Amino acid sequence: MTDSGTMMPPVRPAFDSASDATHPAVTALAAARLVLARDLKLAFRKRSQLVQPLAFFAIVTTLFPLGVSPELSRLRPMAAGVLWAAALLASLLALEMLFRDDAQDGTLEQYALSGGSLTWLLAAKTAAHWLLTGLPLALMAPLAGIALGAPNGAVPGIVVSVAVGTVALSLIGSIGAALTLGIRRSGALLSLLTLPLDIPVLIFGARATELAIGGEAYGVPLQLLAAVAVLGLTLAPLAAAAAVRINLE
Amino acid sequence: MRHFLDMGGYWPFVWPAYAVTFAVMALNIIWARRLLKRSRKEALRRLTIGGTEK
Amino acid sequence: MAWTWFHRLASPPHVYRLSARLTPWLAWPAALLIVAGLIGGLWLAPPDYQQGDGYRIIYVHAPSAWMSLFVYTTMAVAAGIGLIWRMKVAHAVAAASAPVGASFTFAALVTGSLWGKPMWGTYWQWDPRLTSELILLFLYLGYMGLRSAFDDVQRADRASAVLAVVGLVNVPIIHYSVVWWNSLHQAPSLMYLGKPTMPPSMYVPLLIMLVGFTLFYGAVLLVRLRGEVLSRERAASWIREAVRA
Numbered sequence: 001m002t003d004s005g006t007m008m009p010p011v012r013p014a015f016d017s018a019s020d021a022t023h024p025a026v027t028a029l030a031a032a033r034l035v036l037a038r039d040l041k042l043a044f045r046k047r048s049q050l051v052q053p054l055a056f057f058a059i060v061t062t063l064f065p066l067g068v069s070p071e072l073s074r075l076r077p078m079a080a081g082v083l084w085a086a087a088l089l090a091s092l093l094a095l096e097m098l099f100r101d102d103a104q105d106g107t108l109e110q111y112a113l114s115g116g117s118l119t120w121l122l123a124a125k126t127a128a129h130w131l132l133t134g135l136p137l138a139l140m141a142p143l144a145g146i147a148l149g150a151p152n153g154a155v156p157g158i159v160v161s162v163a164v165g166t167v168a169l170s171l172i173g174s175i176g177a178a179l180t181l182g183i184r185r186s187g188a189l190l191s192l193l194t195l196p197l198d199i200p201v202l203i204f205g206a207r208a209t210e211l212a213i214g215g216e217a218y219g220v221p222l223q224l225l226a227a228v229a230v231l232g233l234t235l236a237p238l239a240a241a242a243a244v245r246i247n248l249e
Numbered sequence: 250m251r252h253f254l255d256m257g258g259y260w261p262f263v264w265p266a267y268a269v270t271f272a273v274m275a276l277n278i279i280w281a282r283r284l285l286k287r288s289r290k291e292a293l294r295r296l297t298i299g300g301t302e303k
Numbered sequence: 304m305a306w307t308w309f310h311r312l313a314s315p316p317h318v319y320r321l322s323a324r325l326t327p328w329l330a331w332p333a334a335l336l337i338v339a340g341l342i343g344g345l346w347l348a349p350p351d352y353q354q355g356d357g358y359r360i361i362y363v364h365a366p367s368a369w370m371s372l373f374v375y376t377t378m379a380v381a382a383g384i385g386l387i388w389r390m391k392v393a394h395a396v397a398a399a400s401a402p403v404g405a406s407f408t409f410a411a412l413v414t415g416s417l418w419g420k421p422m423w424g425t426y427w428q429w430d431p432r433l434t435s436e437l438i439l440l441f442l443y444l445g446y447m448g449l450r451s452a453f454d455d456v457q458r459a460d461r462a463s464a465v466l467a468v469v470g471l472v473n474v475p476i477i478h479y480s481v482v483w484w485n486s487l488h489q490a491p492s493l494m495y496l497g498k499p500t501m502p503p504s505m506y507v508p509l510l511i512m513l514v515g516f517t518l519f520y521g522a523v524l525l526v527r528l529r530g531e532v533l534s535r536e537r538a539a540s541w542i543r544e545a546v547r548a
Contacts, residue, residue: 175465179462179465182453183452189445189452192444193445195441196445197469197477199477199480200473200476203480203483203484204480207484231472239469242465243465246462247458249458257350259355259359262357262418262421265417266360266363266414266418269363270367271363274519277523280402281527284531285527288529288533292533292534292546293546296542296546
């Protein structure tokens, strides 16, 4: 299967394997892989959009030393909470874009009508979203952590906890994004829907990061965080697919 | 009676708690009735419009 | 044969008439039980040996907290039924429940904080129950916000139903995580029902209040349900008789 996108650079590449999706040779998984590749390619065409959540994350974490105190000894105890609140907001900011363009240009409708599994396609879109926001956030979080007084030894713990936590955030967020598809100026509503559902992620994630910063074992909260992520992995794409169908009807 | 109203000195907490709860209950009754009344009016309006169009 | 009751429950005119007929059968017992609970709780129950008369807030706080969860569960189950069987009446039940649940969640928060002041010395503490109630209030607000964002009732029904079901899956996780979080940071609070042996003169009024509040929800739900059912029916012939009646 060749890339259709490279043939028409100025236009958003259509998911022209929609016809292929009904073809028995293209399984749900293969179609999902195509969607993932397409979303990643599209995102790298609009680099500024990729950078925005990261810049937002950096700014929010900068606000705290300015608002509280420059002393690392005072910042260190709250570093985990600051990191997680900023990560939560940054991933929320990026969520609005998750389905928006595809809903507007009809791609999502094509997916729904393709006869393939919408659930898998949305799972792929969410995976792309995580690769583009969650993973960079996880890689950036230690920098912010160190700036807030975390020791160097905490870096692996921060990366792992933020990486696992953002998987759950992207999944939970995909439900909210799918539900608010048809609503104009949905930003505030999307936060109101998504943030309460994100609270377990915040609690377990911040705890894991806190323990990592303190140089303690963070296995327990990390496992709980992973459990939330796995539950999200199994249920969120189903709910998101139901929500997308409702909004396309 | 005075003793009862005083609630062992806890009256500033006990009575507002009861007041808020019963205010919420009263509001629920009012809202429910208003919703029903409004939907009835709306349904009647739709019916009469439908009737004149026929 | 066995399914006829289910089909009748799905029929809007039947539900409309049945709700109208059942409302007084719930409303009057609710009123009686609540008055009885008030007398029992405020007069007959003895003061607590630790909290004096301050503990009497439990007779409105605990039923409100119970309502916040019970109504949410009912709402989400009704929404799920509405999604699966495409049943308008079930969606109407969910829509009718949300404001009731949200208002009692608010009451649980206010009464909890009023209870907290004499017990903790502050109106607000990040106690697991109060925190869970606060998050539950946000869940209700999100549900109602999503519902009101749609112009089309059917789309609002189905989209908010997905949210309600997702919320219901999340509620136990949220509660567990909040309790876990709280246990890390402070000793468990002794405020609620911590005493292993409450004498019957204390807990019987509480049970009466719980049943009374639940029946109250039933009565308010039935009135709201009629309104919601009407607004979901367009130009059906039964409406004329129902509205005139």
